[in-house]
Amino acid sequence: MSSRAGDSIPSARAAAKPEAGYSLLEILVSLAILSLVSTITVVNGIRMVENMTERSAVQKIIETIETARYIALTRESSLVLDPAQPGQPAWLELPEDWTLIPDQPIVFSKSGVCSGGRLTIRTARGQDHVIYAEAPDCRVRDR
Numbered sequence: 001m002s003s004r005a006g007d008s009i010p011s012a013r014a015a016a017k018p019e020a021g022y023s024l025l026e027i028l029v030s031l032a033i034l035s036l037v038s039t040i041t042v043v044n045g046i047r048m049v050e051n052m053t054e055r056s057a058v059q060k061i062i063e064t065i066e067t068a069r070y071i072a073l074t075r076e077s078s079l080v081l082d083p084a085q086p087g088q089p090a091w092l093e094l095p096e097d098w099t100l101i102p103d104q105p106i107v108f109s110k111s112g113v114c115s116g117g118r119l120t121i122r123t124a125r126g127q128d129h130v131i132y133a134e135a136p137d138c139r140v141r142d143r
Contacts, residue, residue, distance in 0.1 A: 050125075057095050058121055058129050062140045064092055065119070065131075069138055072108040079108040081119070097124035106133060114138035 071091055072079045079091060082105040088094055101120040108114050116135030120128050131140050 054123055054125075054127070057098070057123075061092070061094065061100065061121055062131060065133055066138060066140055068092075068108045069112045069114050072110050073112045076110050078110050081106040081117075095124065098122060106138075108138065 068079050068091065079089065081089065081092075081100065081102045083102050084105070088100060092100065094100060099122045101122060103118040103120075106115055106117045106119070113136045114133060116133050116138060119131050119133060121131065122128050129142075131142055133140050
C-alpha cells in the first residue's frame with residue numbers, strides 16, 4: 001500500500017469551506033434592526049391610540065353640544081356656555097384637564113333655540129379643536 005502525501009493532509013478547498021450558520025455579528029445586526037423596527041412600531045401604536053381616544057372624546061363633546069338644546073327643553077331652563085364664567089357647566093362633561101372655550105356666550109334657550117358661535121376644545125396635550133355651533137339648532141361643524 002502506498003500512501004500519497006496529499007491523502008493525509010486536508011485539501012485547501014476543504015479548509016476554506018465556510019461553516020454552516022450565522023456569525024455573532026450577523027445575529028447582533030439583525031437584533032439591532034428588529035429592536036429599531038419594534039420601537040418605531042410601539043411608539044406609533046401608542047400615538048395612534050392616543051389620537052383615537054382624543055377624537056372620540058371630541059366627538060362626544062360635539063354630541064353633547066348638539067343635544068344641549070334638548071337638555072334645555074326638558075329642564076325648562078336655559079343653558080349657557082359663557083367664557084366669562086370660570087369652569088365648565090355641570091351638564092357638560094369634559095375629560096380631565098380639557099377646556100371648552102366659547103368666543104362669546106352661547107345660549108341654549110328653554111324653547112330649544114341656540115344662539116350659536118365658535119368654540120375651541122383644548123385637550124390635555126394642548127391641542128385645539130375649533131368647532132362652530134350654528135344657530136338656531138346648534139348643529140356643529142368643524143372649521
